[in-house]
Amino acid sequence: MKRILSTLLLTFVSLSIFAQSEQEETTAPAVEKTSYEKSVDVFKRGLRLDLNKEKTSYFKTIIGIQAWWRAGETNPGTTNALTGDAISNYSDFSMRRIRTMFYANIENKYLLFAHIGATSNATNSSITNNVYVHDFQGQLKIAEKNYIGAGIHFWQGLARLSRVGSNNYLTVDHPYFNYPEVNRTDAIVRQMGVFARGNVLEKLGYQVSINQAIMGTAPVSAPTVGGHPMSKSELEAAYNNGEAGATIGSTYLLKQNNYNYNGYLYWQFWDVEAQSVSGASQMNYFGQKRVFNIGAGFQYQPGGTGTYKEDVNGNMYIQENDITKLAVDVFLSTPLGHSGGGFTGYAVYYNYQYGSNYLRTLHVMGGFAGTDPNVPSSPQGPGFSQYSHGTGHMFHTELGYTLPKTIYNSEKKIQPYVAVSYKNLEGLDEASFQSDCGVNWAIIGQNVKMTAAYQLRPVYMINDLGKNVVDHHAGLFVAQLQLRI
DSSP: OHHHHHHHHHHHHHHHHHHHHHHHHHHSOOOOOOHHHHHHHHHHHOEEEEOSTTSOSEEEEEEEEEEEEEEEEOOTTEEETTTOOBOSEEEEEEEEEEEEEEEEEETTTEEEEEEEEEEEEETTSOGGGOOEEEEEEEEEEEETTEEEEEEEEOOOOSOGGGGBOTTSOSSSSOOSTTSTTTTTTSBTTBEEEEEEEEEETTTEEEEEEEEEOOOOOOOOOSOOTTOOOBOHHHHHHHHHTTOTTOOTTOEEEBOOOOEEEEEEEEEESSSOOOOOSSOOBOSOOTTOSOEEEEEEEEEEEEEEEEEEEEOTTSOEEEEEEEEEEEEEEEEEEEEETTTTEEEEEEEEEEEEEOSTTOEEEEOTTOTTEEEOTTSOOOTTOSTTOEEEEESEEEEEEEEEEEOOHHHHTSSSEEEEEEEEEEEEETTSSSOEEEEEEEEEEEEETBTEEEEEEEEEEEEEEEOTTSOEEEEEEEEEEEEEEEEEO
């Protein structure tokens, strides 16, 4: 009896306290929002048209830009493609990304997402014909927080960094090897297929997909590092014609339309993240959200590459190889203290298997650069080009610290960061490190942000022993304005 009375007393006391607090809240005068808070509300809502009173059906549009100015050291042997003059440094303005996205959500059950824009428009680009469809996908809700969909899409798994949205970076740009087939067997990291995504067991997030490659059928006459896929007959013709890249043991992408298989699973120890309709993950909450995830993913492409081989009689043939990629990663975001400080950290390990000695070079907005045939030049190409990835192992980590607002007395956030990449690739004679550092000034989160960054990339040269090794590191400075609403 005493226990019952005690329970009733505790219940009444609790209810009275709750009622008093509720009354105090209702009678308290409304606090006028600051101009900054009002701006944040506008960006959160975006350009949105609600279709019902419950706001479960809506049409929404997002537009955004990333504008760059960059200046850096070019690789040995670089010429200005416009004038033909040898150059050791180069600077330019560019629109790294232009984006327009459309969302249609009906009763939170039927989703349509379209994404149109342009990528990598520098002052040397043909900007008049560079706008295209990135995504066009439809999704159906099959259970709470679980969807199936189809179309041209971004749900390709592998790792968090391999599905990050371009407006959601911690660093000024991604490290490139996280999108290994960009513009070779996909269209800006998108392929056509079907996918499933969502959360199960409360904490387990997943995405799986079956896709087909997107590639052109135009003939390619010679295999090159980083070049477009070739058919078996084209590879054979290049060998018979004595093309420089057609050597025994070299591996290149094949033209094919086989299905490929992709998946990514991650366990969410703290807060459960909401999955975006587009498939894009978030790499930077500025340490204001408590997230701790560990994930693992894969990509498997049957018959994705061809390697020049010799049989016992010395005759050349093309050996088909399956492409297998594996990754494991960890992501951490947490507030530090009570004044807006926060920590963001990410680490990922990639293992790529394409076949013997496969390499790819990549040059973002590299149309300004030519090669001088009369001087020793870097085998990774002119301008700011680099070996992005290949058969082998890659590790990448990035760390950011959001300064407490007590330091600079502002709702805006200042976030210095550092990043390091390590690559040990079979086709190179020496492993390499690349470092990046910078600072984000988040005026309104990721919606209005300015970034200044400095990157050091390894520059490979052929030494006196004929080995492809790191000769030095070259610097590149990037200043970015990001605006999205």
